[in-house]
Amino acid sequence: MTQTTIPAVSQWQTICPLTRIIPNTGVCALVNNEQVAIFRIGNEVFAIANYDPFSKAYVLSRGIVGDRQGIPKVASPIYKQNFNLITGECLDDESVSVPVFPVRVIDGQIQVGIT
Amino acid sequence: MTKKNLVVIGNGMVGHKFLQCMIDKGATADWNLITFCEEPRVAYDRVNLSGFFLGKTADDLSLVEPDLYKNNNIQIHIGDRASTIDRTSKIITSANGVSVNYDKVVLATGSYPFVPPIKGKDTDGTFVYRTIEDLEAMSAHAKKSKIGVVIGGGLLGLECANALKNMGLETHVVEFAPRLMPVQIDDVGGHVLKDQIEALGVKVHVNKSTTEIVNENGTVHKMVFADGSELQTDMIVFSAGIRPRDDIARDCGLVVGDRGGIVVNEACQTSDPDIHAIGECALYENRIYGLVAPGYTMATVAADHLCEPESNQFTGADMSTKLKLLGVDVASFGDAFAKTPGSKEIAIKDSVNGTYKKLVVNESGSLLLGGILIGDASAYGNLLQLVQNAIVLPPHPEDLLMPPREGGLSFSMGVESLPDTAQICSCNNVTKAQICNAIQDQGLTDISAVKKCTNAGTGCGGCVPLVTDLLKAELKAAGIEVKKDICEHFAFSRQELYSLIRTHQIKTFDELLDRHGSGSGCEICKPAIGSILASAWNDYVLTPTHAGLQDTNDAFLANIQKDGTYSVIPRIPGGEITPNMLIVIGEVARDFNLYTKITGGQRIDLLGARVDQLPLIWARLVNAGFESGHAYGKALRTVKSCVGSTWCRFGVQDSTSLAIEIELRYRGLRAPHKFKSAVSGCTRECAEAQSKDFGIIATEKGWNLYVCGNGGIRPQHAQLIAEDLNKETLIQYIDRFLMFYIRTANRLERTATWMNKMEGGLDYLKQVIIHDSLGICAELEAEMAYQVQTYACEWKTTIADPEKLQRFNHFVNVDGPDPSLMRVEERGQVRPPFDHERSEERSVVMP
């Protein structure tokens, strides 16, 4: 198993209100010059990189979210590989993973942590 | 006990397989494994090397899992060639100066491409086709070339020709022998293959012996042949056969064959019992095996032998092959040349369809010995099994070559008839018994599990249909109903979900999940249920409860492209368009700098629109009167038409008007898969209606209706279901047909597959649709009437709703498009850069 060490967050950047994301879909945000895909499942939020390593396009925010055996995940809209929303690991190819970002909802606003 | 040293020279496909076998056997406890790898990277999939030109990277092709060697304490010297073996003091030295003591050695040095001694063979612009580096060099040179020639018309040569053709070069194949693939196929087959390949635009020159390669300014310019003719070219690839790499073996005095190759016995041992040789460098009974499967067998044998002498033996291997060369099926198996005394041949050459099939049978005609298939090799798997298992043939072996006749019983030798020892997967040497046992013992129910457990089907993939048949037969025998669950979230098939939604009037995904599912859904069930909800209730697909169900194509009402931009295809009913509307499309394309192309469906595709541009583009199009073409949806695509009686001197009905009417009637209708139609004005059939999900052909008296055809992956002709219909009846039948399909088909099943699986096939369909045998026709018609009435253009609805438009910003928190997008100019338009062009100057960031 890969170990995920979560670096300390030095600053939280407010992105948008939670209500701006239709439940069970994603959006893309620009954080610190990086493209971050933010997903809303129910009222929970997840953030991973928007870059899809398989197609090499910035599209993960446009994938379909759901779960595999309880693990929340998104399927890339291009070639349909699935990524674990908590760890960023690709569920269809162990050797691939994408970065994850700290994310939270405070006062109805989504914030992404800058590390 | 101290461990012994085992040195493997060569880390190619077979060398790696050997190491993997040793790891799997736990042999690392007794052996220090050390390997020399001359290439700059660990073993990769040479068989799929051509994938490199299709965008596969060295990493994609790698056969070695990261850290595999490290975790198993295997020492690998990458980029270092073993140069000498001192058999007296048992020391190996390398080009980089490493020296290692050994107890045992395994030679897996492979082979090198043979370059005939032609004058000028080393000129700049000549290449061979063996390693990733070779391909990199070819690809760099191809960019400044227009014409490419492959010397050698064998298996590899043709694969290489395909690569050149795909790189956009005018491609020639030059073969010394009088036919292509002289080793595998006979004269007649060679000619059929040549015709097929030439039809694909590759020029084939047989009986040509090259005498000189002439250069101009230091690089290849033309070739001169023995018959005095010449051929101009910018690059040449030699593919004239392989030669075993036996130099290191020769130098240390091992026995090698007259024409090269390190001589080995059944245990893959060389003349020195401490040295084994495996793969393409080994010569067994005077034969080199230039395929990977025999090499893998040798690796297993050598590993077994080193761990427990007296075990497995190598006794030769089957050289049967099936390949798709430049899109043409070619298979050769068993005694393809009828060399067995007394053997006889049965052959069919079909110049109409470009196929050639030959069987070689024994003297009495009771056993199949071998054969050749060109143009259609679908029977390969079954025929090979008949040969390998010496199964007694039916009284008329020629029937084996015939496709099943309509109405008649097809002769097939099903998997049931194979003995347990039958080798199903030759790449990984897996038998029928092994597969069946794995299915039974581990309760496997799907093909991916079978692949994972048995390895069958994980090599060339050629055996997958047979493995699937075995799985089905086993499940059936065990009385297990083949699982039809759509995914882990719903224990229902698509049909069952459809009727749940209809009978319980379920309107949203969440409602269905609450009542009948578990978890939160996935990319399989969500779009399928989104589509059923649309087929049943025709709600706007982007309402908040539906938006998250849609595949990106439906979610953004456009087709996603490889770089994350989209294509826009407005509906052009029946392919008819006024000059003014054409001008609008032209203006929009120009203003947004979209790559523009006429599609295969009689309309126009505008490609490369950024997500944020889609609403702006559609605002212009909708304003001008265009509607969504649903090119993105599992829905009606196009209804192609011909000019019909309006213009054509042969037309007997107005096909264009009917096509438009039909396209407008069924536009936006969502279904298990996309569906297409066409209307032709007479039997000349210029609209290709017989290749459509439903097609209509005009007759003197009315319209003929054909159903369940398609082009695409597995083309199938549509079948005539009713003749000489008037328009009202025609539309009534189509309504019923489509709604019945929507009700009962599986997810992503097109009409042809749907009908093929239907018990009773076309006759049953006729009963249901024409004779109303299920008594549901009135319902089906009412459902369709609802769909027709509630149709609304999705783009029109979308651009009218500012809230919906928010979703089309690339970023939720700042303005501006995706900064990673780039464009390259080509033939006066722009397109995304290929990977290698990203860093080049001609790639520009998209405005």
Ligand code: SRM
């Ligand atoms: C644009 C077009 C090629 C062209 O430049 O001409 C095209 C482009 C695509 N086709 Fe096609 N097909 C196009 C005509 C065809 C035709 C010809 C025809 O319709 O007369 C066929 C064979 C006929 C048939 O469908 O029976 C065809 C058989 C396919 C298939 C194989 C379907 C099958 O059942 O085997 C797929 C894959 C699929 O749908 O799963 C496919 C899928 C695709 C996709 C959607 C692949 C994808 O997922 O990205 C391509 C979308 C490109 C885009 O964004 O626009 N396309 N495709 C044609 C659009 C026609 C249109 O105006 O809507």
Ligand SMILES: Cc1cc2nc3c(=O)[nH]c(=O)nc-3n(C[C@H](O)[C@H](O)[C@H](O)COP(=O)(O)OP(=O)(O)OC[C@H]3O[C@@H](n4cnc5c(N)ncnc54)[C@H](O)[C@@H]3O)c2cc1C
């Ligand atoms: C383009 C292409 C397509 C093919 N398609 C098919 C196919 O469809 N089906 C099929 O069955 N086969 C196919 N083959 C053949 C298949 O790739 C070979 O049979 C297989 O790779 C043989 O494996 P090997 O390990 O014996 O040789 P290789 O894979 O060539 O490995 C030998 C390795 O040893 C290295 N080496 C040699 N000498 C030394 C030394 N002294 N010290 C250190 N390293 C050394 C070489 O550099 C090389 O890396 C294809 C081959 C090519 C080139």
Ligand code: SF4
């Ligand atoms: S054939 Fe169709 S699906 Fe394939 S590349 Fe061409 S357009 Fe795309």
Ligand code: FES
């Ligand atoms: S025969 Fe090649 S994978 Fe099975």
